[in-house]
Amino acid sequence: MEEKYPQLASDQKMLEFLYRKMQEVYDRDEEVLQLSYRSGQGGPAYLRLYWEGVDVGEKIGVRSAEAISMFKRLAQAGYIITDVRPLESFGTPGVWGLTNDGLAQIGRLPDPQERLVLGLDAAIRSVQRDSTLGDEDKKRRIDWFEEAKIMVRTLGVETVKAVWRGDLPVM
Numbered sequence: 001m002e003e004k005y006p007q008l009a010s011d012q013k014m015l016e017f018l019y020r021k022m023q024e025v026y027d028r029d030e031e032v033l034q035l036s037y038r039s040g041q042g043g044p045a046y047l048r049l050y051w052e053g054v055d056v057g058e059k060i061g062v063r064s065a066e067a068i069s070m071f072k073r074l075a076q077a078g079y080i081i082t083d084v085r086p087l088e089s090f091g092t093p094g095v096w097g098l099t100n101d102g103l104a105q106i107g108r109l110p111d112p113q114e115r116l117v118l119g120l121d122a123a124i125r126s127v128q129r130d131s132t133l134g135d136e137d138k139k140r141r142i143d144w145f146e147e148a149k150i151m152v153r154t155l156g157v158e159t160v161k162a163v164w165r166g167d168l169p170v171m
Contacts, residue, residue, distance in 0.1 A: 013060040014070050015079060015098060015106045021049065022097050032094040037068050039089040047071060050092055079105060112157045120145045120152070 018033070025033045034050035045065040047056040057067030072086045079102035084093035103109040110118060127133065127141045151160050162168045 010060065010062055010066075010070060011074060011079075012106055013062075014056070014067070014074060015102050017056065017060050018080065018095060019098055019103070019106060019108065022095065032096055034092060034094055035071075035084075036092045037071070037090060039068055040065060041089050074102070078102075113152055116152050116157055116160070117149050120149045 021033050025031065035047060035056070036050045037045075037047040039045050045063075045068060047064060047067040048054060049056065055064065056071070057064040060067065062070065071080070071082075072084055074080050075082045075084050076086055078099055080098055081096040082093050085091055098106075098108075100109055104111050109115075124142050124145045127138055127145070130138070133141070148160070151163070155163075159168065
């Protein structure tokens with residue numbers, strides 16, 4: 001994947017690096033990872049871990065200015081919980097973690113399609129355990145959930161939601 005989508009691979013390296021560093025922060029019983037950056041005006045560009053001086057770009061294999069740009073872009077895209085100011089050329093932003101989208105991007109949470117399938121599996125288990133339903137009613141509901149899982153895997157979450165809302169006809 002790295003060769004076909006190098007930007008995606010770099011993004012994932014950044015998110016994974018921040019995730020690992022946040023785990024270290026939590027291990028110290030703290031809640032914020034402090035960074036510092038300068039975009040090159042008046043000296044070389046850098047994005048560093050504030051207290052350690054570790055160069056983030058070097059750790060993930062990109063140039064410093066690229067690391068700054070990537071960090072700001074991922075924050076604006078909603079992958080990182082931070083107070084970075086995207087138009088500032090220097091700063092010391094805090095990082096409070098990754099959003100669910102950021103965690104899904106690095107495989108720490110299932111993607112929305114898989115989450116919906118997991119939810120349908122849970123619904124099937126609930127129907128199977130429901131003693132107030134008869135066998136025929138259980139079978140009908142389980143069949144419906146199984147068909148929904150096929151639709152989700154085939155069409156994707158947004159299309160299935162549109163069908164369930166009635167925005168698109170069922171095929």
